[in-house]
Amino acid sequence: MVLDKLSDALRIGSFSRNARLYLMVVALQGLSFGVWETIFYLLLNLDEVGFTADFIGNLFSVGTIAAGLIAFPAGLLCERIGMKRAILIGLASNIASLLQLVTLEPSFLLLASLVSGTMTTVYWLASAPFMMENSNPEERTDLFSVAFAINTITSVVGSLLGGFIPDLLNSLLGAPIGAEAGSPTGYRITLAIASTIALAAAVPILLVKEDKNLQRQRMNSLLNLRNIKNPCIIAKSAIPAGLIGLGAGFIVPLFSLFFKLKFAGTPEQIGVIFALGNFTLGLSTLAAPSLARKMGKVRGVVFCQLLSMPFVMLIALASNLVLASGAYLARGALMMMVQPTKSAFIMEIVGEGERATTNGILFVADNIPRAVAASVSGKMINSNDFYTPFLLTTIMYFMASSTFFLFFRKVEVEKRGKT
Numbered sequence: 001m002v003l004d005k006l007s008d009a010l011r012i013g014s015f016s017r018n019a020r021l022y023l024m025v026v027a028l029q030g031l032s033f034g035v036w037e038t039i040f041y042l043l044l045n046l047d048e049v050g051f052t053a054d055f056i057g058n059l060f061s062v063g064t065i066a067a068g069l070i071a072f073p074a075g076l077l078c079e080r081i082g083m084k085r086a087i088l089i090g091l092a093s094n095i096a097s098l099l100q101l102v103t104l105e106p107s108f109l110l111l112a113s114l115v116s117g118t119m120t121t122v123y124w125l126a127s128a129p130f131m132m133e134n135s136n137p138e139e140r141t142d143l144f145s146v147a148f149a150i151n152t153i154t155s156v157v158g159s160l161l162g163g164f165i166p167d168l169l170n171s172l173l174g175a176p177i178g179a180e181a182g183s184p185t186g187y188r189i190t191l192a193i194a195s196t197i198a199l200a201a202a203v204p205i206l207l208v209k210e211d212k213n214l215q216r217q218r219m220n221s222l223l224n225l226r227n228i229k230n231p232c233i234i235a236k237s238a239i240p241a242g243l244i245g246l247g248a249g250f251i252v253p254l255f256s257l258f259f260k261l262k263f264a265g266t267p268e269q270i271g272v273i274f275a276l277g278n279f280t281l282g283l284s285t286l287a288a289p290s291l292a293r294k295m296g297k298v299r300g301v302v303f304c305q306l307l308s309m310p311f312v313m314l315i316a317l318a319s320n321l322v323l324a325s326g327a328y329l330a331r332g333a334l335m336m337m338v339q340p341t342k343s344a345f346i347m348e349i350v351g352e353g354e355r356a357t358t359n360g361i362l363f364v365a366d367n368i369p370r371a372v373a374a375s376v377s378g379k380m381i382n383s384n385d386f387y388t389p390f391l392l393t394t395i396m397y398f399m400a401s402s403t404f405f406l407f408f409r410k411v412e413v414e415k416r417g418k419t
């Protein structure tokens with residue numbers, strides 16, 4: 001009964017066939033991501049493997065910088081080849097992820113991270129325009145929110161599996177277990193299975209039937225940026241995106257190491273924390289369309305982002321893992337639940353032929369600062385400074401929310417007046 005009401009409220013039954021196939025892709029990708037997010041950096045930090053937090057921060061930075069640098073041309077590529085082909089290219093990034101498990105040499109890890117970050121970018125840039133192409137205005141916010149919710153809820157399962165399966169496999173193989181002295185074997189097998197599941201996401205996307213009436217733009221027009229009709233709006237979107245990326249980069253990529261190094265969290269505990277975080281986020285995201293209808297998209301986004309800030313600092317100031325975990329859940333739910341609403345809003349106020357390009361520009365604005373911040377934060381955490389990264393994040397979140405409100409508070413009102 002509850003599920004039926006939820007389905008009606010979110011208009012799930014009205015989604016197109018292509019949209020439903022895409023939601024299957026999202027589910028498989030979310031499951032794989034949950035595993036990787038939870039244990040890949042823990043694998044690298046095992047005693048037998050021996051990588052420190054500063055190298056791991058740099059590893060994240062390499063992939064993220066590569067993603068940022070390729071984002072703009074990748075956005076143009078998406079406009080040219082179409083979103084279906086772009087998503088397929090992005091899914092191939094899981095092959096690069098598998099290759100990271102072949103050898104744990106620093107240079108190979110950095111190269112694989114660069115390749116994976118580049119290809120994954122194409123997937124993310126094509127996602128929002130694909131949903132725009134396969135939804136109508138009445139259901140669009142719902143589709144964006146449902147896709148985000150499915151991604152986060154399936155990540156719950158991935159986080160739980162990632163937290164428990166490595167030690168289980170090591171036990172069955174008679175190998176050492178534990179957060180410090182555990183064998184890399186169980187971690188590698190778990191991550192390999194996760195990447196294989198993500199590769200299976202190519203099946204539903206191959207079943208997507210593209211609208212032949214959609215016009216693909218000529219490459220010379222794209223290279224000359226003739227497809228960009230709203231440069232001012234895109235620039236205004238990029239500024240708060242860059243501030244959010246900078247702030248998030250200080251803490252988000254290294255949460256697993258933060259819980260381990262400050263509170264001696266085990267892989268199982270960290271897996272449960274991440275799973276609860278994704279589950280809470282998934283549920284809260286389903287409430288985002290209703291919030292957007294009541295408060296408006298811009299006000300709803302700003303309200304939730306500002307409300308998350310006290311919880312950011314509470315994570316750093318917490319005296320134990322339980323309190324830090326509770327603050328982590330609240331921060332994640334409030335900060336991320338409105339991301340689909342924000343994405344849908346930006347896609348609506350730019351033109352059809354510039355959506356993937358806009359996504360590319362926003363991706364650059366988010367990822368380059370995020371990469372720089374992660375590298376700096378890795379050094380801070382490695383020297384047991386667990387306070388400064390969270391303070392910097394709070395400041396950046398406040399600046400981002402303020403600029404987003406100032407830039408777009410009137411745009412949404414004007415848009416409503418025209419419809």
